[in-house]
Amino acid sequence: MKITIASGKGGTGKTTLSTNLAALWAEKRHITLLDLDVEEPNSGLFLKGTPINREILEKFIPEWHADKCRLCGLCQEVCEFNAIMKLGTEIMVFPELCHSCHACSGLCPTGSLPMVAREMGELYHYRMDNLDVVEGRLAVGEEQAVPAIKKVKEYQKREIPDADLILMDSPPGTSCPVIETVKDADFVILITEPTPFGLHDLKLAVETVRGLDKEMAVVINRHGIGDDGVENYCSDEGLQIPARIPQDLNIAKTYSAGKLIYPVHPGMKEELSHLIVFLESL
């Protein structure tokens, strides 16, 4: 089973939930956690394990070979992303903008644009007993999160093929990188705060998940602050809330130091246990 943990906006406790849930669940069975928040992967700050593997994430971009090029300009014309341009008597490639679609390369009449690998980030795989964590990390300035997310998922299929319970930590928001992490999930957990901001972003996230025809449930973080907006919305929409993580300054402090919460917070452990029972009954 694949479960994606997502949130409409950042900073609602997504990493807290995914790392604590993975660690607690792994006390019972094998868990694989994929940190697909590749712009800001933070799982490794809270889960420290034995390094298993490190790989360079590559994407393919065209490389211009001047000798046969007729400067016909077709490459510039076909590129929808302004990633290749004819400037005077030279063809320039802008790697950060390239979506690796191969159109310029495949259509160039003289074969002057072979696709070559370029580093776009790194992948780390580490392990704690029953928990495998794979984290993708995009290089600073690199603009395409989706290819990096795909690579991490491919890595899991190749290196941890018998993983039967996979948790995916999604990037915040509702844009294409989020879709990439939700589209092959069996179930989605949306985490939110019970505030007007949280509610506004939750609604967008719910629409996104519904648009992809996925089942979901909501976890409330910092339960006790804010207002009833999120609870009312969930009951109107028929969304279950299998866990409510209490608002507690001590939880915030434990988090700030980069530590797992449930080992020192019985309340947190109890809520996570409810969530595990809920997910196992799906």
Add this chain to the structure above:
Amino acid sequence: MKEIVVLSGKGGTGKTSLTASFALLAGSSAVVADCDVDASDMHLLMGPVVKQKELFYSGKEAVIDQEACISCSRCLEVCRFDAVLSDGTHFEIEPVSCEGCGYCARVCPADAISMKPSLAGELYISEVRSGAHMVHARLGIGAENSGKLVARVKNEAKTLATRDSKALVLVDGSPGIGCPVVSSLSGADYIVIVTEPTISGWHDLKRLRELLGKFRLPSGCVINKADLNDEYADKIRKYLEEEKMDMLGTLPYDENFTAAMVQGKTILEEPFSESETAENVRGIWQKIQAAVGWSKE
């Protein structure tokens, strides 16, 4: 015209609440732009009255004309995004996966594929409580190119500022370090980073700084929830010194931010306006004004 962009690395650091407070302090001398289009929450605090609204198209998506298709499979062969679905005779594009690169349309021998513009979101120009104009947007579900929508929001705000001779553009920037944030940075005069003293806040700050270094932009930092963790608060202070970034001030961990939000207000308004937090926010705004060489008066 000066442009100030407020960023946070990760979300949840209070960036939007703080930017809304700055917007109130700047009043009608600023144009406000909400470039956090993924989680555009600022309007919830600003009481916008929408004056103008338009659809925003960005990027394209392929569509196959079933009448014209001769089932040759070329589109399937060239597509790098697994967006062409086929059982061997019927060919169809799956819009969620289509990247809009147009490769299939160029190789289709039957001219059966057309590229149609895809709806990326909606753009709004509103009047807000502070007397200013605010440009904001809503990204369509699963829409691509939020970087382009961000650029559009910013440009619209600048155009308004020029038209109305406003001296300041105040931007609630995008989170992360990817495409949208790069778009929200271009043309900025000063960057305000809102961070918190947590292990992840600390790592995100360093990554953000690395990105800002590429743009050589002057920047300063606000430490929110500063009393949460002394060790990381100190680390951040030292780091700011080493990197020659301005220390703009600190704010205590204060649930009034949330209490104010529930009322659709900023921390500067009643009944919170006399709190220590509110006082600090005003002090931070003074420092930002000094750093960019602009003042309301």
